[in-house]
Amino acid sequence: MAQVRIGRSLNDGEKRHIDGRKNFIKKCLVRNEIRCDLNHVPNIAVLGSGGGQRAMVGLLGVLQQLIEQDLMDTALYLSGVSGSTWGMAAVYEQSNWSSNTSQIKVATERIAKDSVGLEARIEKLIHYYLHKDNFSLTDPWAALVVPDFVKKIDETTLSNNRGGHDKDPYPMYTVIDQDSKCRELPHEEVFFELTPHEAGYSLAGAFVDTSTFGCKIRKGVIEKKQPEMDMTYIQGVCGSALADKEEIMKYLKDWLENGKQMRKLKEHPGHGLLHDLVKLNLATDQNWSPHLTNLHQKLNGKKLINGKTMLQCCPEEWDVSGPKDNKFVHGFTLDICQSFFHWHTDLNTDEMRVFVKSLEIVCEKPSSAHANQEETLRMLIDRTTSEAMKATTHDGPKILVLALELTEHVIRGDEGTHLLKELNKLLEGKKNLRGEDMTISEDHWLKVESHLRKELALRHTLDICLSIFDWFKDLIKDAWKIIVKAIVAVVKAFLDSNWIWGTTYNFLFEMNAAQLGQRLVVDPVCHFEDAGLLLNSPFFAALRPEREIDLIVSFDFSEGDAMETVVKTSTICRSMNVPFPMIHVLPEDHVSPKDFYVFEGSSKAPTVIHMPLFNIQNCGKALSQWQKEYGTFQGPYSQKMIEKLLKKAGENITNNKENLLKEIKRAVAKKSRNKAF
Structure with a gap:
């Protein structure tokens, strides 16, 4: 039997971890002159928002200062969305990383100086293609592009974190169910978490053992095993909001031009055909005509696998006098990909099959309720x-x-x-x-x-x-x-009509669980994507009632409105009757935020501390310059940019250590009062 669990409770592995972790938290509180017995140790969750490389580096800067200020060991949980999950993955490479800053220094030096070679990225993508059933846009994004930002191909798995991290906060990576989001189903069927022990729907109460997440499961029984997702793939699906088809296409062009095996095929007409095809997809309105003309000449007389010639399929679209027609170009690319090995049987190798498949899925038409x-x-x-x-x-x-x-x-x-x-x-x-x-x-x-x-x-x-x-x-x-x-x-x-991300077998397929929504049990596969596309902070992993969180410390690395995540969470919570503090902010807070906000919780709702990365305290009059310098959608940061951002993020901790301790003391007192009743 697969370890599928339906129920609103914590799994035994997580319970053991947090029971052990609380002993370290109690000692840390004592060091900070906060005394309480073990039963009154507050459950504190540290959250990192999305924001691409800005979020990854920002979170590392925050964690470094939390350790140096002897505050890291007050946290029971650490959770992230999108770019923050990249930072989390970097620190959890090392057992018990939270006891000192050595692993953070290793990670920051790596992302500032190292690189991952093209051949290693190609090899990883081929491995994904050959060893698992489901292949989607997440695979080329994770294997080819993400390593350029995180500077590593991490082949460890999340279940590896079950051992050796007893002194660290419990990690929670978050994504969303794309199918449920697009169908506007209840939020219980959307928010999804991945932890060392289980993966599942945070609010619906449906989970599977992390080591079997991705296996083909029916009625709770494994029908076909699949390899556990490695951390490179998890970082790819968690950070997929940053993905862009054109960006992936650029990496495919680099593969064709500089890949070791591809270079050997440069004189082959099949290689030339693919090269022209990729350049056509990357061409602008002004320069697409020559590429299409070249392809027209090379394809003259060739037949598709359905027996039609290219000209029979699209005789009218060869007019290239106007602007580039992306719809035609993508359809044209798909026709060629689907017939490529029919024309070039000698190129039917693992690497070439993976390349053509990657090109095909980048250009695939998304599913749609309407044809036109x-x-x-x-x-x-x-x-x-x-x-x-x-x-x-x-x-x-x-x-x-x-x-x-x-x-x-x-x-x-x-x-x-x-x-x-x-x-x-x-x-x-x-x-x-x-x-x-x-x-x-x-x-x-x-x-x-x-x-x-x-x-x-x-x-x-x-x-x-x-x-x-x-x-x-x-x-x-x-x-x-x-x-x-x-x-x-x-x-x-x-x-x-979305691109297909994170295609994964549905572990709830045909489960007998009346309490779950119909969609969760009838679809044989699910599609997961970056949670930042719905809510750019992992509040709902922390808001599972059974985690009994007393204090949330939210670090916001978002671009734009620094208060959006906490305001939006409050709105969603009200619609779902989930306890959450009332959020009252001034209009100027959305544009020129302060560095420290406290939203007091009730007896049932946790208190929320919200700390925007760039604010009027640590940036002053240069706030807009800092915001512009560190965009979400830009190439990997330089070493100088990384060093500056680490320091700037850390200032929010050093400037607010006393404020943080004050709220932790209040959380202890509140928990003591609640326990008394």
Whole structure:
């Protein structure tokens, strides 16, 4: 039997770990002149948000100072999202790392100076392809790209952390279920955690032994074993919000041009065909024509595996006088990938199969509820514009038209900044149903990668539709209700059309568990992605009731609004009746945050300390410069940038040691009072 567990309790391995860890916490409290018996030792969770390499380095800087200030051993749990999980993986390479800073220094020196060779990354990707059933975009991202940031291929597994870490906080890596998120299912079916002992849905109470997570399981029985996910793959799926198809394509180009085996094939026509194909995918509107012409000549007369010639499949698309048609290019690439070994049987090696498969999945069309979504969107824009012309002085229809046009521009690959400016003017002062400001800053808009900008535009349009009748009650008429309903349907269809990340066998497939949502037990596979795409901090791993967390220390390394994660968590908690403190912040806190916030919890809710990375205390008037220098979506940081960021992140601890100890003392006192009752 697979070790599948349905229930809202901690597993025995985690219980043993935290029981042992509390002895070290008690000693640390005594060293800091906080005296309490073992029963009153507070359960403290340290959380690291997402933020790419900024989050990885920022978390390492925080952990280093927590150790040096003798505060690290107050933490029972350490949890992360996205880039923070990269920092976690780096420190947990070493047993009992939290007792001194040596492992953090090893990790920071490595990410500042080391590199991982191309051949090692290729070998890792081939290994993934050959040794497991499910191969998705996460595999080339994890094997080829992530090592450029973390500077290591880590072949250890999470279950390796069961031994040798009895003195360390218990680690919790977090992701989300992509399928549940896209179908807008309850949050219990979305938030997912991976720990040394179990992986599973934090709030739904469904878990599997970490060593068997990924195996093909049906009705709780292993039908086919799979290798346990290594830490390189886990870092890939945890940090997939940073991924971009174009970025992966650049690494495939490097593989073709500089891979040891690929260089030997440079004179082979098959190699030339793939090289031109990759360059076509990377080409801009201005230079795509020559690449397509070269491919046209090379493919003249070739037949696809379905018997048709390339020209028979796409005779009209050969006109290259206009801008690059990405939809055509991706379809064209898929046709060639699927027929490649039919034309070049002598190239059917492991490495070439993995390369072609990686190229194919980068260009695959995502699943969609509608075959012609873009055409449907254009028709909807026309209809909305036509109806809006009947009310030219009304802002409501203008907002809907602008939101749709902005979404269309983004889907086509344009920034659409001029449309955003117009839309922001009309949305000024308006709030969505969650009470959040509806304007989007141009700076944030331009910093976001294209695939994330698409999701941002779609969700923004959805928010507008869900709030429009609250803003404009005079629009509650049949015609506009029909239009808004149609917009919501089209937007949700686009949101369902996601790249496929983290494909994994579903350990709950056909389980007899009435308390679980239907989706969790009927799909044979699941898809996991970066939790930062929904909530950029791992609050819900810490909010499992059975963990009885007394104090959360949230380190926020996010780009943009430093208060978004804690405000959004509060909103979600209210909708789910999960105990969480009330969050009251001033408008200026979103733009110019302080370094230390305390949100007092009730008897059932934990107290939350929230500490933004860049703030007016450690950056002063240079706050915006620091924020601009350390972007989420930029290449690996230089050694100088890493050293500066480590120091800056650490300042938040040295500047607030007394504040942290004060709140820890209050947590001890609160727990003592609660135990007394």
